[in-house]
Amino acid sequence: MTKLTNTSDQILHCARSLIIAGGYNGFSYADIAEVVGIRKASIHHHFPSKVDLVRTLLVTYREEAEAGIAELQRHHPAPVDQLRAYTGYWAACIGDPTNAFCVCALLATQIPVLPPEIVSEVRAHFRTLSTWLTAVLEHGARQGSLALSGTTQSEAEGFMAAVHGAMLSARAYGDADVFRVITEPLIDRLVAVHP
Amino acid sequence: MTKLTNTSDQILHCARSLIIAGGYNGFSYADIAEVVGIRKASIHHHFPSKVDLVRTLLVTYREEAEAGIAELQRHHPAPVDQLRAYTGYWAACIGDPTNAFCVCALLATQIPVLPPEIVSEVRAHFRTLSTWLTAVLEHGARQGSLALSGTTQSEAEGFMAAVHGAMLSARAYGDADVFRVITEPLIDRLVAVHP
DNA sequence: GGCAACCTACCTTCTAGTAGGATGATCGTC
DNA sequence: GACGATCATCCTACTAGAAGGTAGGTTGCC
Numbered sequence: 333m334t335k336l337t338n339t340s341d342q343i344l345h346c347a348r349s350l351i352i353a354g355g356y357n358g359f360s361y362a363d364i365a366e367v368v369g370i371r372k373a374s375i376h377h378h379f380p381s382k383v384d385l386v387r388t389l390l391v392t393y394r395e396e397a398e399a400g401i402a403e404l405q406r407h408h409p410a411p412v413d414q415l416r417a418y419t420g421y422w423a424a425c426i427g428d429p430t431n432a433f434c435v436c437a438l439l440a441t442q443i444p445v446l447p448p449e450i451v452s453e454v455r456a457h458f459r460t461l462s463t464w465l466t467a468v469l470e471h472g473a474r475q476g477s478l479a480l481s482g483t484t485q486s487e488a489e490g491f492m493a494a495v496h497g498a499m500l501s502a503r504a505y506g507d508a509d510v511f512r513v514i515t516e517p518l519i520d521r522l523v524a525v526h527p
Numbered sequence: 528m529t530k531l532t533n534t535s536d537q538i539l540h541c542a543r544s545l546i547i548a549g550g551y552n553g554f555s556y557a558d559i560a561e562v563v564g565i566r567k568a569s570i571h572h573h574f575p576s577k578v579d580l581v582r583t584l585l586v587t588y589r590e591e592a593e594a595g596i597a598e599l600q601r602h603h604p605a606p607v608d609q610l611r612a613y614t615g616y617w618a619a620c621i622g623d624p625t626n627a628f629c630v631c632a633l634l635a636t637q638i639p640v641l642p643p644e645i646v647s648e649v650r651a652h653f654r655t656l657s658t659w660l661t662a663v664l665e666h667g668a669r670q671g672s673l674a675l676s677g678t679t680q681s682e683a684e685g686f687m688a689a690v691h692g693a694m695l696s697a698r699a700y701g702d703a704d705v706f707r708v709i710t711e712p713l714i715d716r717l718v719a720v721h722p
Numbered sequence: 723g724g725c726a727a728c729c730t731a732c733c734t735t736c737t738a739g740t741a742g743g744a745t746g747a748t749c750g751t752c
Numbered sequence: 753g754a755c756g757a758t759c760a761t762c763c764t765a766c767t768a769g770a771a772g773g774t775a776g777g778t779t780g781c782c
Contacts, residue, residue, distance in 0.1 A: 339727080354640030357552040360771060374728050376773065429639065440699040441636045444624065445549030458699040482712045490689065493696050493709045497688030500695075504635040504653040514685045517677045521716075534761080555737065569762050571739065 340378040342368050344389050349430040355442050356386065356450065383447045390453035393435050394460065401464055411472030412523055419495060419515040426499065426508040433503065437496045462488055469522070478522045487522075494518050535573040537563050539584050544625040550637050551581065551645065578642045585648035588630050592652065596659055606667030607718055614690060614710040621694065621703040628698065632691045657683055664717075673717045682717075689713050 346367045350359035361372045361382070368375075379385035404417045425431040436457035443451055465488035472478030480487045498514035541562045545554035556567045556577070563570075574580035599612045620626040631652035638646055660683035667673030675682045693709035 354552065354637050355550055357549065358637060358640045361773085362770070370727095371729060372772085373730080373774080377727065380773085382772065433636070437695060437699075438636055440695055441628070441633055442549050442553060443698050443701075445553045455699060455701070458696065481716060486708050486712060489696060489705060490709045490712060493692030494685065494689045495692070496695050497690070497692030500632060500635055500691050501653065501684060501688050503638050504631075504650060506638075506650070510684060513681050514688045517681060517685060521676060556739085557736075566763060567738085568740080568764080572761065575739085577738065 339368070339370065339374075343370075343375055343378055343385070344392060347385055347389055348393070348435055351386070351389075351435055352430060352433045352438060355438055356446055357442070383449055387449050387453060390435065390439075390450065390457070394453065394457050397457065398460065411468045411475070411478055412519065414468050415491075415519050415522070419519065422495065422499065423508075423512050423515070426502050426511045432508075433499050434496065437499065458492075461492055465491055472522070480522070491518060534563070534565065534569075538565075538570055538573055538580070539587060542580055542584055543588070543630055546581070546584075546630055547625060547628045547633060550633055551641055552637070578644055582644050582648060585630065585634075585645065585652070589648065589652050589655065593655065606663045606670070606673055607714065609663050610686075610714050610717070614714065617690065617694065618703075618707050618710065621697050621706045627703075628694050629691065632694065653687075656687055660686055667717070675717070686713060686717075 343364055346364050347359065350363055353359070361375050364370075364375055365372045375385070379388060400421070401418075404414060404421075408414045408417050422434075436454045439446060439450060439454045440458065443454065446454070462485075466484050469478060469480060469487050469491070470484045473480050473484065495515060495518075498511045501514060502508055502511040538559055541559050542554065545558055548554075556570050559570055560567045570580070574583060595616070596613075599609060599616075603609045603612050617629075631649045634641060634645060634649045635653065638649065641649070657680075661679050664673060664675060664682050664686070665679045668675050668679065690710060690713075693706045696709060697703055697706040
């Protein structure tokens, strides 16, 4: 239970929102300073460079994501419910502008201009997510609750890509509902047709 | 047949590549000046402001996209083939770093920090694409060559989102093959199972 | 005393954008 | 065909502000 008044946490939280809005080059130390109510130089005390700040932010984000997945798996034993919980989590986020995109997905779009330390964290998140989804689909297929068309890996990559694309469309249209419209059929299709 | 040595075309072409790499805030007039072999001030002669430059670039991009779709429809009468031609076009682009992403899809990720004139162009492109895909799916469903699960609109949005997500994954993994792995099953699934 | 947290003041480099001048092609006019 | 005027294109030189980052000092807690 980290206290919310912790300055470095405030900086990280603020930076995350700003990245979600405009990516790596879309925010500055000055922007954070204004929101947190601190001077630019003080941010450098907590995070010497911008790369340090964003890398720390991503490490935290990945930990939270893994914890979230673990939590989600404890609450939902059935693979279908795990998938629904995952897309449901994001459906809830889309409405909140400061949380309407996966930080790693957004940064991934800018990979060619990102510092290498950031790229490796982003890439690692994609692998984590894809590995987890593969396991969930694999589980569902084994127990017969999910019907896969191609390989488990390709289905997992397709699912992840569709979710990210749904976030993008929701942002493009400025309409949160689009996310649900796209992701719900995604799961319905996987649910095995039982006679 | 516009001549390739046209300076303003060179500027637009260069800016497009730079946006594809890093988005709206990921490039500067200085970057373009260096590539085109011209001074910064000369770019301002052709495009007074950055917004002018990017808006012009998007208008051109959208025209090219619409022309490409028209061409594609002339060459491929069958809806399935139109979808394959569309994903095939992007599959070919993914390999080339300067063309590995849809400009509008990339800019859409940064909508919250984009000038409104840019946002409306990006949004318009999404609507154009979605409208076209809806028509193609509708056509295929009517003639029985495509099997849709939900509404035509939701299938179209899902298809577009999956393609955009596939571009993102290809970039995240740094692996062009991922795009094909994700998009090919997408079309296979739509092809009606004929007994 | 030592140290974390914060400050003011400053640096360099980059940002989009401007002012105004040089060059050269195209133009109607004689 | 020669004439000057106009205009597009490009230049040098500059601006104000924002970028990330640094130096060094003050405060207050353990």
